[in-house]
Amino acid sequence: MTPGTPEASGTPEAARTPAPETAEAPDGSASPWNAVSTRTLVHALVRTDGTVDAGELYTVAGLLSMSDQQVRLSVKRLVSEGRFTHEGRGRKAVLRAVADSTGSFAPDADHVRFAYRQDHGLAPWDGRWHLFAFAVPESARAARDALRETLLGLGAAPLQGGLYAAANPIAPLVEAEARRLGVASRLTCLTSADLRVGELSEPRALAAALWPLDEIAARHEQLAVFARACLDRPGRRGPTDRAPLTGPERLTGPERLTLVVRLAAAFTYAMRPDPLLPPELLPRPWPGARARELFASAWTALTKTPAPETGSPLPRLFALYEDLADPTP
Numbered sequence: 001m002t003p004g005t006p007e008a009s010g011t012p013e014a015a016r017t018p019a020p021e022t023a024e025a026p027d028g029s030a031s032p033w034n035a036v037s038t039r040t041l042v043h044a045l046v047r048t049d050g051t052v053d054a055g056e057l058y059t060v061a062g063l064l065s066m067s068d069q070q071v072r073l074s075v076k077r078l079v080s081e082g083r084f085t086h087e088g089r090g091r092k093a094v095l096r097a098v099a100d101s102t103g104s105f106a107p108d109a110d111h112v113r114f115a116y117r118q119d120h121g122l123a124p125w126d127g128r129w130h131l132f133a134f135a136v137p138e139s140a141r142a143a144r145d146a147l148r149e150t151l152l153g154l155g156a157a158p159l160q161g162g163l164y165a166a167a168n169p170i171a172p173l174v175e176a177e178a179r180r181l182g183v184a185s186r187l188t189c190l191t192s193a194d195l196r197v198g199e200l201s202e203p204r205a206l207a208a209a210l211w212p213l214d215e216i217a218a219r220h221e222q223l224a225v226f227a228r229a230c231l232d233r234p235g236r237r238g239p240t241d242r243a244p245l246t247g248p249e250r251l252t253g254p255e256r257l258t259l260v261v262r263l264a265a266a267f268t269y270a271m272r273p274d275p276l277l278p279p280e281l282l283p284r285p286w287p288g289a290r291a292r293e294l295f296a297s298a299w300t301a302l303t304k305t306p307a308p309e310t311g312s313p314l315p316r317l318f319a320l321y322e323d324l325a326d327p328t329p
Contacts, residue, residue, distance in 0.1 A: 036262060040261075042078055044264065044317050052096075060257050060258050060261065084097055107271040115288070119292060130168070134162055135186055146177070150174060154168075156170065167207070167275070168276065204280075211277065224291040227263065251302075264317060
């Protein structure tokens with residue numbers, strides 16, 4: 001699963017997430033809600049052989065309105081941190097990833113796969129809430145903080161100090177992390193079909209109170225706008241020209257890479273805060289399923305087009321969501 005809802009404090013209320021900005025068409029310009037950092041860009045362009053072509057990096061960075069100086073400083077930091085090695089100079093240089101870094105850029109594959117299973121009606125809610133309580137002493141603050149972040153990352157919401165609720169059966173993952181942190185004896189897990197928070201007991205009302213559904217829905221709506229814009233991208237010859245991804249005006253290699261990176265960033269923006277509540281708990285209409293459908297179409301259109309004539313390996317990013325929209329286990 002993937003990082004999720006930020007923690008709220010005090011009495012139960014929807015956890016807070018930053019208010020999203022208005023979506024923009026994918027013309028290469030940066031949009032605040034879908035910004036791609038230079039560091040993220042380097043990770044995104046790691047190819048299947050573990051390398052990053054500096055010329056490709058600088059070209060795509062330029063299409064994203066990044067300066068060469070920004071790229072140089074980011075590369076220098078990544079090399080000093082031991083995440084990449086560097087061979088050559090300038091645009092002819094080659095970076096080599098020390099480890100697979102796609103996880104720093106994208107939601108967890110299981111999280112994405114589960115979302116598509118929900119979209120296809122293959123993960124219905126059984127009516128049970130999953131509750132987690134823990135009391136970890138101050139002397140083990142790091143473990144306590146890590147356990148809390150795990151719960152939030154798996155889509156749980158805080159009810160009160162040290163007590164969290166989730167709609168999905170995440171107990172095995174939470175217990176495994178508690179064991180790893182050495183605080184398993186401090187964790188209590190239980191399930192209940194009778195959850196009440198103050199005067200609230202109706203499941204949809206509880207979900208609306210505990211999770212920031214409006215903000216999450218807005219992110220999915222922005223993803224849908226961006227994915228649709230990728231499918232009907234602005235033409236390169238003028239502001240009124242339209243050139244679909246499958247049309248005769250085929251994207252250049254750098255243009256395609258730029259759209260793939262931005263589309264992946266938009267998907268991450270929508271998916272990482274989403275606790276993937278069962279459809280039974282969500283308001284209607286809910287934009288998540290439609291946004292993911294549009295994303296899958298745009299992703300396929302961008303990543304399944306013919307490879308560049310250079311014969312160079314494609315970025316690992318191109319295979320990141322391969323077959324994830326398939327609802328079968």
